[in-house]
Amino acid sequence: MTIEWHYTMHPDLGVLSLAGHLGPEAVARFTGAIGWVLPRGTGPVILDLTELRGWSVGGRMAVAQAARQLAQAGRGLELAAIPADGSLVPDGTHPPIPVHYDLPAALTAHRAMVGEQRGAATSGPKSAPRRHNA
16 A cells, blocks of 8 residues: 655645555655655645554654755654554654644644744834935
């Protein structure tokens, strides 16, 4: 069994949705998907695992490797809806990987974060408008 993937670009992030089983036979396909995603979009990539039926140790290692690849490109990796049959255990060789309960929670967290960043950028003293004489 292999995986199917779909990538959706949002203004400040991307969502890579996986379906199927991320086992040893699907790692190359997943790695190819990450390679395709790397140059597309900006910001973090949320790996939506809602439709993933399971993942092997090799599949989890491929996710950790994807986090390293994305970090090298200046992008982060986050997980949404990890399968019940195992979680990604950090081994100290990859950047932190935030985990969200599901995809809507991940998207809500990013909307809140973007709102805070915009608020911080627009708060502070405002200068008076300058007038130019012709």
